[in-house]
Amino acid sequence: MIRHSIACLFLILVWDTSARANEIIGPNWSSNRILDLRDQTHDDAIVFDVRSDVRTSVNPAVVTSGIVRLADDFDYVSLGDDRTITDYRHCRVFSWKVSETIFANHSCFAGPAFRKMELQNRLYLSKVLNEVDPKAGQELGFADAIWLEQEFATQVSPSDPLSLLKTENGLEWRFGDQIVATLSQEGFAFDAKERRRFARYLSRHINLHPQVREAILDQGIFPSTIKIVQKNIEGESVETLSFSPARRRPVGYPLAPDMTSGTVERSQGVGPQAEGLGRTLSVIDGTTSAQKPTFQELLIAIETQAKVGESLAATLKFLEMTQLYGAQLYAQPAMMDELRRIMPSVAPLLEAGDGANFWAASNLAGNNGTGKEREAAAAYLIGATSLDELDFGTFRFVTFANLVRSSSDSADWDSASFKRAPSLTDAYWIHIAAQPWSSNTFKDLGDHHYSQFETFAAWEVWDLGRAIDPDWQGGSMKSLEDFENAIKAAMADCF
Structure with a gap:
């Protein structure tokens, strides 16, 4: 004020x-102006395909596929018709659809801030609902904070509420007797220098509990399959993410030309x-x-x-x-x-x-x-x-x-x-x-x-x-x- x-x-x-x-990229910049500023070739990016299969008890499965590129100073995620570049050098996030010429050009702080703020807001709402009617709060999926922490892939303060169980299906992360996430034991091995790339991808693009994310990063193995359970006001859903074997290769900066900022x-x-x-x-x-x-x-x-x-x-x-x-x-x-x-x-x-x-x-x-x-x-x-x-x-x-x-x-x-x-x-x-x-x-x-x-x-x-x-x-x-x-x-x- x-x-x-x-x-x-x-x-x-x-x-x-x-x-x-x-030079600071402003929210008004066109994609051509950004491309003129950015390096066009990046060595040794990590590239893999991704397939997302989301299922609920009431809706038909939603299946999308795409590609992920993780470079030193940006990541690129293509999933269905959606394209997103997070540019870490200039702290911008560019997102667009393949059929459109208008793109969103946002600060890289806006998304993380929303996750943290909305988590805090929803935890407060959960507290109020449970005080008024604990049964109603449980039915709405607000009974335990871990489901909100999974939905927003962050926590208000660090904690480790989940337990790990190795089974024939893989690595099961549980909250009590409830499965929160299941990970395959095999996957892509990354080194300490590449850890940051996977940390950014997981925290920004996959709604996975922070405890599970940190375990993946500490182990140094990016799973070939991640199954994530979500519980919220709309009910329960399960997303299965399947990743192809990753490869390291040079990539270009994949921002589409001739787009106007929203x-x-x-x-x-x-x-x-x-x-x-x-x-x-x-x-x-x-x-x-x-x-x-x-x-x-x-x-x-x-x-x-x-x-x-x-x-x-x-x-x-x-x-x-x-x-x-x-x-x-x-x-x-x-x-x-x-x-x-x-x-x-x-x-x-x-x-x-x-x-x-x-x-x-x-x-x-x-x-x-x-x-x-x-x-x-x-x-x-x-x-x-x-x-x-x-x-x-x-x-x-x-x-x-x-x-x-x-x-x-x-x-x-x-x-x-x-x-x-x-x-x-x-x-x-x-x-x-x-x-x-x-x-x-x-x-x-x-x-x-x-x-x-x-x-x-x-x-x-x-x-x-x-x-x-x-x-x-x-x-x-x-x-x-x-x-x-x-x-x-x-x-x-x-x-």
Whole structure:
């Protein structure tokens, strides 16, 4: 959540920015642009065929087949009409269908984050259901956490709830007397250098309990057959995965050419998201004539508005400065000195006159809390349509969305007061379409998506914010880097 008050401005942390070693592939890149960047030939990939047979008690068997390629810095999985490349060098996941020209281009963090988040959510749901009606919880497959850990191939915290039994059918992994997975004893032997390739493939592409995955990796034998039992709200299913003998050979980077990113496709639609995406991509691609206002331009504008007593306009310009140049104010003492010079004439306007209501709402939005004053501030922001005629006036939508999200009692607000309010997602996009320069708004929008379990949408927005704002490390987006490092440490097999 962005903190907007003067007090919070002076708490902004500063980080040194540095150039990245590798070019960053953005969510808007076409497949041709990616192919131009990527190496085309990779030596000694591990290649094998795969066949999946999924059976339930009520539905006919679903059989698909394909091929897997495990290289040092990417893996490729073809199964039926679906194609997926996980590019570990550039931390991207590309997925498409053979008959389509639009492909998904996501961060490599989105999938693992979803697995962990959804597991935690489902475990909480399981706890609630079992407390209300233990029998109903068991019938829905929520009785034991191991089935959820198998479904999402991860755990909240490491544990070894399964036991291993060698039988004529192979290696049976059991939970009590229930078979969880059966593995053939024969398979493809891989060495310590190749372990990482199989760890990434198993953790990202096969819904297998982490304890079983770690046993495979420790043994150094990739089974020729893996039979996996799943139990969830839809009942029980059994997937049998059969793998051909693996071979090592050079492979090309198998991304299909002439495909357009789904992000670009959505920018060509209608509505706040499409408009916001379109403006964002035009800035990233350099196809817009609009320019981010300089610090000096904002300083002059604030000073001019202050001299004529335009409280609201001065307040908006001051907020614009904090959004665009908050970190630089501390990194560059000369900039802070310039701001201090004009503050005696600006500060009174922030807490008096037409700007006072906006300033008060902004301060409330930057802090968690409850109370009628928050509902009143939100109603003011939605009703203040005249702000949209002022430069940076659309920041009222960001402030409104942040205020809703930071108010734990917002669900109890009088709904009639907010009939004209856009969705929280649209509120952020409306401002981005008008003012796309700051990564802070992208961070807020991504946080909102993440809170709704929309991890892929969250990282798309976060990645766009980092692409559009070269100074993102000095704002709230910096915390995302720490979050990604924590995911990588907690889910190392995925990376």
